[in-house]
Amino acid sequence: MRPGWTLRVVLAVVLAFGFCQVLRADNRDMERLMDEGHQAYNAANYPEALAKLQQGLEMAQRSGDRQAIVSFLCNLGLVYDHLGQYDQARENLQHALVIKREIKDRFYPHFSALGWKLDWKY
Numbered sequence: 001m002r003p004g005w006t007l008r009v010v011l012a013v014v015l016a017f018g019f020c021q022v023l024r025a026d027n028r029d030m031e032r033l034m035d036e037g038h039q040a041y042n043a044a045n046y047p048e049a050l051a052k053l054q055q056g057l058e059m060a061q062r063s064g065d066r067q068a069i070v071s072f073l074c075n076l077g078l079v080y081d082h083l084g085q086y087d088q089a090r091e092n093l094q095h096a097l098v099i100k101r102e103i104k105d106r107f108y109p110h111f112s113a114l115g116w117k118l119d120w121k122y
Contacts, residue, residue: 026063030056034071041079049079066103070096 033056040048053076060068073096080089 026059027065030059030063030065030068030072033059034075037075037079041075041082046079046083050076053079066099070099070103073099 033052037049037052037056040046040052053072057069057072057076060072073092077089077092077096080086080092
């Protein structure tokens with residue numbers, strides 16, 4: 001057995017565990033931001049909803065979590081739609097649709113309620 005082999009294995013395990021902890025922390029933070037965005041939206045605090053959802057979108061983009069990106073884009077689209085900012089709403093929803101098709105997601109709950117809006121309002 002080579003000297004230092006055990007140390008390398010232990011380091012690899014520690015690094016992998018640390019990386020997983022960071023990913024779990026990011027997921028918890030994204031979930032928290034989504035929840036806070038929903039709460040702000042439901043309380044008609046749309047600037048706060050936009051801030052939370054935008055922050056969550058940026059985190060999802062950094063992590064590469066495409067499902068989360070779709071979810072944040074759809075929710076941002078809802079907020080913009082409610083504010084009457086239809087161009088921004090359409091842009092977010094169309095971007096979400098592109099990603100949804102790229103990941104070949106056959107069902108995503110946001111689109112049952114939002115897909116019609118692209119043709120209906122815009």
